Amino acid sequence: MNTIVTGWLEVAAVEDIPVRGSRVLRSPAGDIALFRAADGVVFALYDKCPHGGGPLSQGIVHGHSVTCPLHNWVICLKSGEAQGADRGCTPNVPVRVENGRVLVRAASLVGQAA
Amino acid sequence: MATRSLVVVGNGMAPGRALERLFEAAPDAFKVTIFNAEPRVNYDRIMLSPVLAGEKGFEDIVIHDDAWYAERGVTLHKGRKVVAIDRAAKTVTAEDGTTAAYDELIIATGSQPFMLPVPGQTLPGVVAYRDLDDVEAMLAAARKGGKAVVIGGGLLGLEAAAGLKAQGMDVVVLHLMPHLMERQLDQAAGYLLERAIAARGITVHCKANTHELLGVDRVTGVRLDDGTIYEADIVVMAVGVRPNADLARKAGLDVNRGVLVDDRMRTSDPSIFALGECVEHRGAVYGLVAPLYEMAKVVAAQLTGDASAAYRGSVTATKLKVTGCDLYSAGDFADGPGREEIVLRDPAAGVYKRLVLKDDVIIGAVLYGDTADGPWFFDMIRQKTDVSAMRQTLIFGQSYQGGASLDPMAAVAALPDEAEICGCNGVCKGTISSIITAKGLTGLEEVRAHTKASASCGSCTGLVEQVIRLALGDAYNPAAVQPMCGCTELGHDDVRRLIRAKSLKSIPAVMQELGWKTSCGCAKCRPALNYYLVCDWPGEYEDDNQSRFVNERVHANIQKDGTFSVVPRMWGGLTSAKELRAIADVVDKFAIPTVKVTGGQRIDLLGVQKQDLPAVWADLNAAGMISGAAYAKGLRTVKTCVGSDWCRFGTQDSTGLGVKLEKFMWGSWTPAKLKMGVSGCPRNCAEATCKDIGVICVDSGYEIHFGGAAGLDIKGTEVLGHARSEAEAIEIIAALTQLYREEGRYLERIYKWAKRVGAPHIRAAVVDDREKRRSLFERFVVSQKTAQVDPWAERVAGKDAHEFKPLESIRFIQAAE
Ligand code: SRM
Ligand SMILES: Cc1cc2nc3c(=O)[nH]c(=O)nc-3n(C[C@H](O)[C@H](O)[C@H](O)COP(=O)(O)OP(=O)(O)OC[C@H]3O[C@@H](n4cnc5c(N)ncnc54)[C@H](O)[C@@H]3O)c2cc1C
Ligand code: SF4
Ligand code: FES
Numbered sequence: 001m002n003t004i005v006t007g008w009l010e011v012a013a014v015e016d017i018p019v020r021g022s023r024v025l026r027s028p029a030g031d032i033a034l035f036r037a038a039d040g041v042v043f044a045l046y047d048k049c050p051h052g053g054g055p056l057s058q059g060i061v062h063g064h065s066v067t068c069p070l071h072n073w074v075i076c077l078k079s080g081e082a083q084g085a086d087r088g089c090t091p092n093v094p095v096r097v098e099n100g101r102v103l104v105r106a107a108s109l110v111g112q113a114a
Numbered sequence: 115m116a117t118r119s120l121v122v123v124g125n126g127m128a129p130g131r132a133l134e135r136l137f138e139a140a141p142d143a144f145k146v147t148i149f150n151a152e153p154r155v156n157y158d159r160i161m162l163s164p165v166l167a168g169e170k171g172f173e174d175i176v177i178h179d180d181a182w183y184a185e186r187g188v189t190l191h192k193g194r195k196v197v198a199i200d201r202a203a204k205t206v207t208a209e210d211g212t213t214a215a216y217d218e219l220i221i222a223t224g225s226q227p228f229m230l231p232v233p234g235q236t237l238p239g240v241v242a243y244r245d246l247d248d249v250e251a252m253l254a255a256a257r258k259g260g261k262a263v264v265i266g267g268g269l270l271g272l273e274a275a276a277g278l279k280a281q282g283m284d285v286v287v288l289h290l291m292p293h294l295m296e297r298q299l300d301q302a303a304g305y306l307l308e309r310a311i312a313a314r315g316i317t318v319h320c321k322a323n324t325h326e327l328l329g330v331d332r333v334t335g336v337r338l339d340d341g342t343i344y345e346a347d348i349v350v351m352a353v354g355v356r357p358n359a360d361l362a363r364k365a366g367l368d369v370n371r372g373v374l375v376d377d378r379m380r381t382s383d384p385s386i387f388a389l390g391e392c393v394e395h396r397g398a399v400y401g402l403v404a405p406l407y408e409m410a411k412v413v414a415a416q417l418t419g420d421a422s423a424a425y426r427g428s429v430t431a432t433k434l435k436v437t438g439c440d441l442y443s444a445g446d447f448a449d450g451p452g453r454e455e456i457v458l459r460d461p462a463a464g465v466y467k468r469l470v471l472k473d474d475v476i477i478g479a480v481l482y483g484d485t486a487d488g489p490w491f492f493d494m495i496r497q498k499t500d501v502s503a504m505r506q507t508l509i510f511g512q513s514y515q516g517g518a519s520l521d522p523m524a525a526v527a528a529l530p531d532e533a534e535i536c537g538c539n540g541v542c543k544g545t546i547s548s549i550i551t552a553k554g555l556t557g558l559e560e561v562r563a564h565t566k567a568s569a570s571c572g573s574c575t576g577l578v579e580q581v582i583r584l585a586l587g588d589a590y591n592p593a594a595v596q597p598m599c600g601c602t603e604l605g606h607d608d609v610r611r612l613i614r615a616k617s618l619k620s621i622p623a624v625m626q627e628l629g630w631k632t633s634c635g636c637a638k639c640r641p642a643l644n645y646y647l648v649c650d651w652p653g654e655y656e657d658d659n660q661s662r663f664v665n666e667r668v669h670a671n672i673q674k675d676g677t678f679s680v681v682p683r684m685w686g687g688l689t690s691a692k693e694l695r696a697i698a699d700v701v702d703k704f705a706i707p708t709v710k711v712t713g714g715q716r717i718d719l720l721g722v723q724k725q726d727l728p729a730v731w732a733d734l735n736a737a738g739m740i741s742g743a744a745y746a747k748g749l750r751t752v753k754t755c756v757g758s759d760w761c762r763f764g765t766q767d768s769t770g771l772g773v774k775l776e777k778f779m780w781g782s783w784t785p786a787k788l789k790m791g792v793s794g795c796p797r798n799c800a801e802a803t804c805k806d807i808g809v810i811c812v813d814s815g816y817e818i819h820f821g822g823a824a825g826l827d828i829k830g831t832e833v834l835g836h837a838r839s840e841a842e843a844i845e846i847i848a849a850l851t852q853l854y855r856e857e858g859r860y861l862e863r864i865y866k867w868a869k870r871v872g873a874p875h876i877r878a879a880v881v882d883d884r885e886k887r888r889s890l891f892e893r894f895v896v897s898q899k900t901a902q903v904d905p906w907a908e909r910v911a912g913k914d915a916h917e918f919k920p921l922e923s924i925r926f927i928q929a930a931e
Contacts, residue, residue: 011921011922011924012922016921018659018916019660020660020661021659021660023921025920025921025922025923025924026920026923027923027924031920038634039633054676055676058668059664060637060641060661060663061660062632062635062636062637063632063633063634065636067636069663069672070672070674072637074636
């Protein structure tokens with residue numbers, strides 16, 4: 001998909017993301033993990049753990065958090081902050097759901113080089 | 115060596131305790147033979163109610179398992195009732211003709227439930243409440259649903275009623291007297307109790323005089339004197355017990371209500387002791403374990419030559435074991451000259467307390483709704499404390515005395531060392547504190563093991579924990595068990611037990627029923643629960659993929675850069691030109707960067723992109739290879755050596771056995787990873803003695819090992835047993851695996867599980883007890899039926915496609931804001 005957009009970009013249907021799971025969106029800004037929590041709320045974070053860059057999309061989703069698959073840091077899906085005693089933050093990506101479609105803010109997808 | 119023989123008739127809680135004491139004091143003094151009319155080992159009878167309620171299984175209440183008897187050289191005749199004692203010849207004879215000669219004999223025949231002599235009393239479906247058979251009969255009835263009538267509103271009747279209700283039956287309690295538990299409670303307290311019982315949906319009918327039991331082939335109902343009829347699919351009689359003294363009477367011993375004993379617990383024949391509920395001592399007959407345990411101590415001491423040991427009678431205290439009904443009673447309540455009462459009622463709070471005093475000494479106490487002061491009152495009853503100075507405030511409890519604070523810790527701190535903490539086992543505060551210091555104990559389980567405090571009915575657990583806290587300070591975390599994770603207070607074992615007891619079959623059901631504190635768990639509890647459900651409900655439970663760690667979700671191992679590794683099975687480490695060629699082709703086709711031979715005798719393809727996984731697997735599947743489960747908390751590898759096919763030292767076909775084991779056992783999920791090894795001779799080239807399960811082939815067959823490790827910990831295996839044939843070896847190994855699957859805590863390797871439960875327990879179940887082994891083996895076979903599906907093939911066919919396919923890529927984007 002090569003697009004010029006302003007504002008929000010539709011990237012998936014909510015159903016494409018498994019409940020308590022995640023899908024990856026490839027973008028010029030790097031991989032973005034879209035999460036769908038048990039209560040249906042959708043979140044988006046860059047797919048990089050603040051600890052060692054682990055792919056958060058591969059973790060276990062619980063409540064509004066995900067546990068990184070590499071060394072078990074727990075990351076808040078909303079803020080991207082590491083929880084508990086760990087310190088670090090993964091940038092989040094503004095995301096909206098409208099009519100069952102997932103939209104992310106286009107500006108967040110622009111790559112460094114773009 | 116044991117020269118004298120001790121025969122015990124009856125294997126209930128009282129002689130069980132006496133034997134423990136005896137073996138502690140003099141392990142080799144006697145050769146012991148036990149006859150038990152019940153066809154089973156010694157178990158905790160007072161915990162039958164939790165079994166009935168589904169909160170515990172029979173395994174949880176066994177006091178001495180088969181291994182216990184085996185280790186002490188005890189002959190236990192299960193299901194053999196003694197019918198005669200020949201005192202002249204000093205022998206006993208059982209119904210089936212088995213005889214045994216004794217130097218010393220203990221009669222511990224317990225009590226018999228009293229059955230109302232009304233028409234219909236012998237119909238099928240009418241049961242007492244005394245042993246496991248009764249509980250099983252009740253559970254069988256409950257499985258069909260329907261109606262239960264319990265006759266008798268005392269402790270036992272109410273526990274039976276609550277249990278049957280918990281099992282989903284409609285329950286009516288019929289009680290002869292005007293209010294429940296009239297022996298312990300006055301009318302007001304009886305009313306509070308009745309209200310609490312009714313609140314759980316149980317109908318209580320007092321002043322109910324049973325006229326007859328209805329039914330032709332089986333009981334169908336109960337008719338009262340006033341003509342009222344209650345339908346019933348099962349009727350439980352809990353109207354009282356009487357000492358089971360027939361055998362003693364027939365043998366010519368002195369018997370009144372019970373078998374008469376003196377303070378040394380000897381009957382009228384000096385070679386014969388009597389012990390437990392069958393006994394009458396100084397005019398008293400007991401129906402609770404605490405006094406029986408005191409008797410047991412005396413019997414053991416007498417047997418080991420302490421002629422001064424004496425039993426002088428007991429004051430008893432009891433608690434109703436119905437969750438949510440706090441009731442404690444101790445001592446004597448009967449009205450009598452010179453007796454006074456102090457009563458406190460707080461109907462709004464549902465609290466009732468009553469003390470009976472005589473000559474400024476408390477002789478009885480009943481507490482309902484708030485039982486915290488029970489042990490304090492009980493202690494004063496036993497010490498005959500003069501309470502005249504605190505009469506005015508006595509009933510408000512210990513925390514009101516001397517202006518002490520209301521802190522429960524302070525209350526326990528204030529208890530004297532002689533204060534009894536555990537009523538069942540007669541353990542006082544000082545014993546617990548001193549053993550904690552002497553042995554450096556740090557937790558409840560250890561205290562239970564060393565003192566037995568809180569190890570029987572468990573209602574004093576809170577107090578025991580406070581005593582531990584006093585001794586250890588804040589270092590002690592009173593949570594009785596290590597909780598699974600922050601989402602629950604329950605430990606792994608409790609969760610597993612409750613999953614089975616309450617038939618919980620999904621993660622949300624577990625979280626709902628067991629009161630999870632978080633809405634959907636965490637990364638610690640969810641994978642554990644998923645495993646427990648997979649293991650307990652094979653074929654029924656639908657695996658929750660989102661509760662699995664990524665490796666098990668996508669059936670490949672994640673690497674540090676987010677790529678994956680692929681390890682196909684090579685059965686027993688064997689491969690072929692065809693397989694190697696397919697591997698080489700796959701490596702070329704997908705430009706897989708690293709190919710490595712693993713420590714587990716197979717080949718690892720490292721650095722595969724996630725989206726390529728299904729295609730890689732498709733090619734490997736096509737060459738006949740399936741997933742090696744190198745990622746699984748499940749069966750990983752079976753390492754073998756070349757064995758008798760080629761090796762000049764090989765005694766058996768170790769490669770063949772390894773392949774058979776791997777083909778039979780692949781696909782099974784286990785608490786932690788499971789690795790095996792089969793070596794063809796004791797030179798052990800397959801390193802079988804550091805595996806979870808290992809086999810060393812020898813000329814006479816197969817030596818089976820378990821509990822090895824060579825990772826974070828290094829540990830050699832222990833020998834489990836010897837098998838003569840391959841088939842027997844496979845059966846033992848599968849049974850062992852199944853036991854581990856059922857008992858292991860999530861992430862607990864076999865060696866840790868074995869350390870926790872003890873090798874004798876495992877050996878008894880999978881080697882010595884053929885029946886148990888067989889049923890474990892069969893359960894394993896059942897679970898394998900649905901487990902042996904190659905996860906790779908399923909995904910090649912399209913399962914979980916979303917896992918491997920990223921959403922559409924956005925390659926170029928220009929934001930014009
Ligand atoms: C590939 C392999 C190393 C190799 O190149 O040879 C390997 C690789 C890993 N081992 Fe291992 N272990 C490998 C044989 C072993 C062995 C030797 C054996 O099995 O004979 C051991 C010691 C024996 C034992 O298990 O007691 C071993 C003890 C461990 C441990 C320590 C386990 C323990 O409880 O002490 C871990 C950590 C864990 O599981 O938590 C581990 C964990 C791992 C993990 C899964 C680490 C991880 O979580 O990512 C590695 C996965 C790499 C991958 O993607 O394949 N690996 N690992 C071997 C794969 C065997 C196979 O074919 O399946
Ligand atoms: C459901 C229930 C709940 C209870 N709750 C509590 C409680 O909360 N607190 C408490 O303190 N107490 C409680 N009790 C009472 C307690 O269980 C008994 O006091 C105790 O078990 C008696 O022990 P015992 O060894 O004397 O007899 P038992 O445990 O009755 O054992 C007697 C054994 O001898 C066997 N036997 C009998 N005759 C022969 C023979 N001729 N040959 C061979 N074997 C024979 C019987 O089969 C039986 O197994 C409860 C009892 C029941 C049934
Ligand atoms: S186990 Fe024994 S027989 Fe087998 S290869 Fe090793 S040494 Fe040879
Ligand atoms: S990379 Fe996520 S915890 Fe280490």
